[in-house]
Amino acid sequence: MKEYFREIEGGVCAPKGFSAASHAAGIKYQGRDDMALIFSDTPCITAGTFTSNNVKAAPVIWDLRIVHSEKKVRAVVANSGIANAATGKPGMEICEKTAAALSECYGGDKDEVLVASTGVIGMQIDTDRITAGCRALYEKRAAGTEAATAAARAIMTTDTKKKEISVELSLSDGKTVRIGAMTKGSGMIHPNMCTMLGFVTTDAAIDKALLQKALTAIVDESFNMISVDGDTSTNDTYVVLSNGEAGNRLIDTEDEDYERFFEALRYVSLSLARRMAADGEGASCLFECKVSGARSLGDARMLAKSVIGSSLCKAAIFGNDSNFGRFLCALGYSGVSFDPEQVDIWYESAAGKLKIVEGGLGTDYDEAEATKLLDQPEVTVLVDMHMGNESATAWGCDLSYDYVKINADYRS
Amino acid sequence: MKEYFREIEGGVCAPKGFSAASHAAGIKYQGRDDMALIFSDTPCITAGTFTSNNVKAAPVIWDLRIVHSEKKVRAVVANSGIANAATGKPGMEICEKTAAALSECYGGDKDEVLVASTGVIGMQIDTDRITAGCRALYEKRAAGTEAATAAARAIMTTDTKKKEISVELSLSDGKTVRIGAMTKGSGMIHPNMCTMLGFVTTDAAIDKALLQKALTAIVDESFNMISVDGDTSTNDTYVVLSNGEAGNRLIDTEDEDYERFFEALRYVSLSLARRMAADGEGASCLFECKVSGARSLGDARMLAKSVIGSSLCKAAIFGNDSNFGRFLCALGYSGVSFDPEQVDIWYESAAGKLKIVEGGLGTDYDEAEATKLLDQPEVTVLVDMHMGNESATAWGCDLSYDYVKINADYRS
Numbered sequence: 115m116k117e118y119f120r121e122i123e124g125g126v127c128a129p130k131g132f133s134a135a136s137h138a139a140g141i142k143y144q145g146r147d148d149m150a151l152i153f154s155d156t157p158c159i160t161a162g163t164f165t166s167n168n169v170k171a172a173p174v175i176w177d178l179r180i181v182h183s184e185k186k187v188r189a190v191v192a193n194s195g196i197a198n199a200a201t202g203k204p205g206m207e208i209c210e211k212t213a214a215a216l217s218e219c220y221g222g223d224k225d226e227v228l229v230a231s232t233g234v235i236g237m238q239i240d241t242d243r244i245t246a247g248c249r250a251l252y253e254k255r256a257a258g259t260e261a262a263t264a265a266a267r268a269i270m271t272t273d274t275k276k277k278e279i280s281v282e283l284s285l286s287d288g289k290t291v292r293i294g295a296m297t298k299g300s301g302m303i304h305p306n307m308c309t310m311l312g313f314v315t316t317d318a319a320i321d322k323a324l325l326q327k328a329l330t331a332i333v334d335e336s337f338n339m340i341s342v343d344g345d346t347s348t349n350d351t352y353v354v355l356s357n358g359e360a361g362n363r364l365i366d367t368e369d370e371d372y373e374r375f376f377e378a379l380r381y382v383s384l385s386l387a388r389r390m391a392a393d394g395e396g397a398s399c400l401f402e403c404k405v406s407g408a409r410s411l412g413d414a415r416m417l418a419k420s421v422i423g424s425s426l427c428k429a430a431i432f433g434n435d436s437n438f439g440r441f442l443c444a445l446g447y448s449g450v451s452f453d454p455e456q457v458d459i460w461y462e463s464a465a466g467k468l469k470i471v472e473g474g475l476g477t478d479y480d481e482a483e484a485t486k487l488l489d490q491p492e493v494t495v496l497v498d499m500h501m502g503n504e505s506a507t508a509w510g511c512d513l514s515y516d517y518v519k520i521n522a523d524y525r526s
Numbered sequence: 527m528k529e530y531f532r533e534i535e536g537g538v539c540a541p542k543g544f545s546a547a548s549h550a551a552g553i554k555y556q557g558r559d560d561m562a563l564i565f566s567d568t569p570c571i572t573a574g575t576f577t578s579n580n581v582k583a584a585p586v587i588w589d590l591r592i593v594h595s596e597k598k599v600r601a602v603v604a605n606s607g608i609a610n611a612a613t614g615k616p617g618m619e620i621c622e623k624t625a626a627a628l629s630e631c632y633g634g635d636k637d638e639v640l641v642a643s644t645g646v647i648g649m650q651i652d653t654d655r656i657t658a659g660c661r662a663l664y665e666k667r668a669a670g671t672e673a674a675t676a677a678a679r680a681i682m683t684t685d686t687k688k689k690e691i692s693v694e695l696s697l698s699d700g701k702t703v704r705i706g707a708m709t710k711g712s713g714m715i716h717p718n719m720c721t722m723l724g725f726v727t728t729d730a731a732i733d734k735a736l737l738q739k740a741l742t743a744i745v746d747e748s749f750n751m752i753s754v755d756g757d758t759s760t761n762d763t764y765v766v767l768s769n770g771e772a773g774n775r776l777i778d779t780e781d782e783d784y785e786r787f788f789e790a791l792r793y794v795s796l797s798l799a800r801r802m803a804a805d806g807e808g809a810s811c812l813f814e815c816k817v818s819g820a821r822s823l824g825d826a827r828m829l830a831k832s833v834i835g836s837s838l839c840k841a842a843i844f845g846n847d848s849n850f851g852r853f854l855c856a857l858g859y860s861g862v863s864f865d866p867e868q869v870d871i872w873y874e875s876a877a878g879k880l881k882i883v884e885g886g887l888g889t890d891y892d893e894a895e896a897t898k899l900l901d902q903p904e905v906t907v908l909v910d911m912h913m914g915n916e917s918a919t920a921w922g923c924d925l926s927y928d929y930v931k932i933n934a935d936y937r938s
Contacts (some may be wrong), residue, residue, distance in 0.1 A: 168857070202867060235852065348854075438648055443611070
């Protein structure tokens with residue numbers, strides 16, 4: 115973390131003018147909140163990145179149209195349980211009715227409301243339940259940490275931990291701005307972009323094009339560098355809402371203040387991406403791969419992603435089995451060309467650091483020590499390619515029995 | 527199967543002039559045969575396809591040099607237990623000593639011997655054990671079904687079933703030629719080419735360039751269309767040895783006899799590829815995806831492979847869970863662009879056929895019937911893209927608890 119920002123409480127409600135709510139609408143789950151609202155008192159500019167899947171969920175199509183226009187946004191309504199993907203025209207109508215139900219509450223326009231869904235693909239959402247849910251959310255909306263946290267919980271599906279964060283940032287003129295964010299995502303997680311819903315609020319006044327530029331670069335380095343299972347979802351959404359209520363001088367060039375805002379948004383996004391990987395379906399361990407010495411940034415990213423995406427590497431991490439040949443193998447099929455006889459590999463975790471491969475060959479390391487290092491909740495595989503100066507980090511998780519259990523019968 | 531060929535007994539020993547042997551050399555496994563020999567009385571021309579992994583095992587480097595030259599080959603020596611990959615110069619020396627030990631038995635040259643290994647990556651093979659193994663194999667070699675089957679068993683690692691096949695083929699002049707083959711492969715299975723050792727023998731006289739052309743086309747359609755876990759091995763090898771002892775007129779143009787030989791080799795390869803997928807690590811089910819109506823053959827292959835490679839589709843098949851949205855999702859992230867609202871999907875198995883998606887939307891199918899169809903040892907997902915006339919088939923298996931179990935502690 116840089117000296118000009120710090121973590122604070124408040125989640126998506128931390129920035130000025132934002133409130134949140136959650137509600138049990140019975141979309142699919144029973145006995146728990148399954149809808150969430152983020153609301154801004156004043157209109158927001160937006161930036162967003164969405165799934166690259168050719169099969170895009172209806173809410174993604176709805177949001178793309180709004181985010182990639184000059185329209186201002188007041189709210190995001192999300193539901194968990196049903197993805198509203200592969201739902202055709204009825205699915206698009208649900209988006210429209212959801213946005214209309216919420217905007218009618220404050221006398222606004224439906225195009226001011228973003229919609230997001232996550233859950234089972236191919237099922238239709240009940241119109242009455244979701245529109246009634248919108249009205250309830252609007253009534254229940256409140257500022258403060260408690261409402262933000264309830265919203266972060268309401269969007270969870272197979273997640274075991276809620277994921278929210280907020281930071282406060284000093285600009286060069288002494289003004290303070292805030293960024294809050296919440297995400298969900300645990301399975302069907304793979305770039306680009308990864309399976310997830312993520313919502314960022316900020317009261318910073320910033321130009322829309324610059325905000326989109328920052329977001330795109332940051333997503334490439336954070337959410338697009340995690341994988342749980344190699345499956346790119348139909349619903350991936352990461353949007354920023356900026357209402358400018360902090361009253362700072364508008365950030366409209368890539369100056370010192372842009373850098374500060376960028377670093378804070380980067381910190382928020384990396385932190386949440388890492389937490390999503392650690393909370394991958396069935397995960398018992400955060401599995402990180404740091405590649406250095408690559409010829410290009412693209413090479414470094416491909417190499418790191420290949421390692422954390424390998425079923426065999428993931429299974430070895432689950433078993434605390436130092437089967438280092440699998441790391442070499444995954445580097446080898448990444449699509450990057452390199453000299454295998456230059457590669458060095460280390461394990462690093464809270465239990466220490468150990469060199470296991472030198473010049474492409476296994477070192478004479480102690481198996482018991484390797485097992486001790488691997489038997490930790492966070493394990494890093496460090497790789498030096500000795501081909502150049504570029505580096506990248508990717509995050510995944512181990513492959514456990516529970517991943518199979520969760521996904522062999524997800525719908526019931 | 528075409529009318530001009532039929533399956534026969536004999537495996538790799540079915541063609542004239544070939545013998546085989548197996549031996550317990552104690553390379554890594556104890557109490558079982560772990561070395562295999564295929565031997566030809568006369569010199570063979572060869573064709574081969576090898577792993578595309580940038581980290582190539584020493585035996586792959588050894589064989590590539592020989593197969594892609596005009597050298598004639600007399601034998602293949604394979605061991606299971608240690609892959610001889612990521613083993614540097616000592617690993618190459620093991621290949622040389624192995625080939626030399628075998629060729630000295632019959633007074634030949636080491637460059638007449640192909641070497642193949644499969645097993646743990648990064649460990650060195652004991653020289654004395656493998657060279658003693660070569661001498662024992664040469665002494666024990668015999669023609670006939672029994673020796674062929676013993677060799678097919680000796681190369682297995684996590685395979686639960688031996689995989690061998692042989693066919694007899696009539697050429698247009700009434701001459702009979704034979705093809706025999708054996709493969710192993712169960713984990714670290716993914717194109718291109720897939721993780722496996724495969725050896726084909728034939729007594730057909732055929733031009734080397736034509737043999738390689740046929741093999742490359744057939745591998746693209748068979749072994750490169752299967753996946754167990756998305757991990758492309760360091761050791762993949764599929765070679766054909768042809769000694770021409772059938773005495774047929776040399777096949778040196780793409781005439782009727784070339785077509786017949788091609789179809790028979792295609793049948794042999796598709797049959798073994800399918801069996802490898804069905805015997806994938808932890809598999810309880812062969813999971814086939816047939817895509818039709820694609821715009822190009824490349825598109826059809828990418829779409830089919832994306833479905834059978836998806837962890838979430840594989841887990842759904844394991845759970846007999848008709849979560850059809852996952853199939854649409856996997857088609858969507860295949861990299862092929864298409865109109866989701868044109869896609870139709872069916873399940874097909876021994877229990878019947880059922881349309882589950884029409885025009886991109888779930889049909890009103892009966893869940894109990896879907897579960898019954900999915901609860902079969904072989905399940906096909908049929909997809910019609912309605913974008914063109916090309917089709918392709920890919921084979922995988924379900925993702926089970928046993929896959930995790932096998933791979934969390936493979937080395938012990």
